[in-house]
Amino acid sequence: MSPRRFAPLDRAILGQPRATSALQRALEAGQLFPSLVFHGPAGAGKLATALLLGRALLCRSPEGRPCGECRSCRRIDERALVHPDIRLVLPEKKSDFERAEPDAGGRAGIAPQELQAEAIANPVWSVLIDRVRQGITFLQHRPSESERSILIVDQAQRMESATANALLKTLEEPPSHAVLILITPSWHALLPTIRSRCQAVPFQLVPRTAIVNFLVESRELPAEEAVLRAGLSGGRIGPALDLDLDEFRRRREALVAILDELVRRGDPGIAVARAETILQAGGSTEGDLEILMTLLRDLLILSASPGGRPPRRSVRGRPRGPRDDRRVDPPQGQPPAPGREFPDGSPAGRRRLRTGCSGPNLTACR
Secondary structure (H helix, E strand, C coil): CCCCCECCHHHCCCCCHHHHHHHHHHHHHCCCCCEEEEECCCCCCHHHHHHHHHHHHHCCCCCCECCCCCHHHHCECCCCECCCCEEEECCECHHHCCCCCCCCCCCCCECHHHHHHHHHHCCCCEECHHHHHHHHHHHHCCCCCCCCEEEEECCHHHECHHHHHHCHHHHHCCCCCEEEEEEECCHHHCCHHHHCCCEEEECCCCCHHHHHHHHHHCCCCCHHHHHHHHHHCCCCHHHHHHCCHHHHHHHHHHHHHHHHHHHHHCCHHHHHHHHHHHHHCCCCHHHHHHHHHHHHHHHHHHHHCCCCCCCCCCHHHCCCCCCHHHCCCCCCCCCCCCCCCCCCCCHHHHHHHHHCCCCCCCCCCC
16 A cells, blocks of 8 residues: 655644644654644644644545545534544533533534633633543544544643543553644643653744734735734734734723823822723733733833834923932933833824834734
8 A cells, every 4th residue: 555645734734834844754754653742832723733633644535635625634623523533632620521522423523623712711620530531442442434543632731640640551552543642832731751751742933924924815814904913913823813903902992091090190009990990891811911011012112213202301400290200311322211201202102002003013003
């Protein structure tokens, strides 16, 4: 039987040449390690790559695997996983343990993307030991209709010690047809006993230009929107696709107003009260911190840019107000300290921070 050819994985996975090239070489040489750990930042495409690898391994086409057209490929997708020879385990509530899994005929299925988002939104959930035991049993049985059985454990760092230890025997002596893929943000978040039995496949943040090109060419987004999404994504394709721009602008404006009031009035209690009001209205602490990081980044760029407005100096050394004596002007020729010019900046500059800036290096555009 002639060896099967595989389609280039990097055509389907954005900005991960190191990971895709390593997997490509292993597939073409027929030497794929049976236990893999995909590790790297959230939103870098680890789950998408695991599912793509599953399609490549289970595809029925003799050439160009995965073909994306055969019955096997069509049943493995981020939105719907119904193939009987691939299983996905994620953190969940113990009360959800009875959730249906794909049956032998592939009629019942799950939505990987939706379940992953739910697991990430609930950090107290864990990977259940009983679910992992189900996965081990699944790997021990012969595949239903393919050459391989594939088990994917997403958010594997959320396995308790007993759950992780349940995998050890399978990792040491995997069935010849089995492939186990663990997905985690950090290689070192897994137990050493797990790491020593697996091959690491590192993922990285995606370059901004690659995300912009993808959004424009593949998703047909306007260039300006693509630049904004890419700038706010933190190098992760998932957030670039999922970002609610209207909600981002609304929350950014609210946070800028809090900072503005804090600087003008010098009362941290007011800022705390305003922040509590926002959170009580359904705010996300993590999301707001990410927005604040974009504000700080933009302030740094504005204050250091040649066209930025320098802070006004006092006249004849006299302070301009009751708190001006705390301000120290930078030496001649040096940029102002980050955020120093915000309270004294021009209305246009403050408006740019409030609504998003259009400069090429700024995170938030228009």
